[in-house]
Amino acid sequence: MxxxxxxxxxxxxxxxxxxxxxxxxxxGNISARYKDGFLITPSGVxxxxxKPKDIVFVNLKGIFKKGKNKxxxxxxxxxxxxxxxxxxxxxxxxxxxxALILSCFKKKIPPFHYMVAVAGGEDIKxxxxxxxxxxxxxxxxxxxxxxxxxxxxxxxxxxxxxxxxPEAFELAQEVEYLSEQYLGCLRxxxxxxxxxxxxxKVLLKVKNYxxx
Ligand SMILES: [Zn+2]
Numbered sequence: 001m002x003x004x005x006x007x008x009x010x011x012x013x014x015x016x017x018x019x020x021x022x023x024x025x026x027x028g029n030i031s032a033r034y035k036d037g038f039l040i041t042p043s044g045v046x047x048x049x050x051k052p053k054d055i056v057f058v059n060l061k062g063i064f065k066k067g068k069n070k071x072x073x074x075x076x077x078x079x080x081x082x083x084x085x086x087x088x089x090x091x092x093x094x095x096x097x098x099a100l101i102l103s104c105f106k107k108k109i110p111p112f113h114y115m116v117a118v119a120g121g122e123d124i125k126x127x128x129x130x131x132x133x134x135x136x137x138x139x140x141x142x143x144x145x146x147x148x149x150x151x152x153x154x155x156x157x158x159x160x161x162x163x164x165x166p167e168a169f170e171l172a173q174e175v176e177y178l179s180e181q182y183l184g185c186l187r188x189x190x191x192x193x194x195x196x197x198x199x200x201k202v203l204l205k206v207k208n209y210x211x212x
Contacts, residue, residue: 006032006039007052013165014047017094021176022169028094028157029072032165036060038082038091042069073133080138081145081161088149088161090168095157098179102126103152109175109182111194114202118174119150119160122199129154150175 001009014030017023031040037059041047045054056071058064062079064071072078078091102109109116109124116124127144130137141159144151150160150171158179160171185191194202 003034003039004052006034007055009165010039010041010055011047011050011052013092013169014041014050016169017092018047020173022092022096022172023094023157028092028096029074029078030090030092030165030169031075031078032090033082033088038078040071040075040078042071043073045069076133076135077138077141077159080135080142081159084142085145085149085161087163089163090165091159091161092165092168092172093157093159094172096172096176096179098183099152099158099176100156101183102179103154103156103158106154107182108152109178111199112182112185112191113178114194114199115174116178117199117202117206118171120148120203122194122196122203124148124150124152124175124178126152126154129156132156152179 010030010032017028029041031038037057039055039057042054042056054069056064056069058071058075060079060083074093081091082088103126106126108126111122125144128140130140141153149162152158158175160168160175162168162171
């Protein structure tokens, strides 16, 4: 995809953040890998007003042009995920309601449902809290993303990455649905959790399905 199409795509999915259940107002941010860096939503601009030229390019050393728009204040977590996960092409970070509620209780999402495997492991971890925009937060997120492509972020929200923007967006939505369902289970009592071997079978199927 060329640069202009990528910029337009980032705007399309930023607007979808607002229109779906993922992030209200200006919260959340979206990026796509491009050349030796990534294109990311700017800081402090309402998504409905975004123009392709407002999307900011940041290289993997964290350098960006001093222009009208600054990259999202959370650009470091995007940079550090692109550096650590060489196959990542797009990242969606948001403060979706149910993922956020779970994160405030430091709760990971256990395998209460086999769909938890969509993030790549038998559970979806919760990264330890650190101030937004810091390298410390990136470090905690990378740790929670070990062998995973999504995690919750304590007292903050969630982040997902994938091979493309539509896939990263869908994964973020899946994490939000799973969080909502798990919270529903917790309200009723203690849900049955799938065993390691039950989840291993699912993970194998998911892996094969992705290779098909
Ligand atoms: Zn955030």
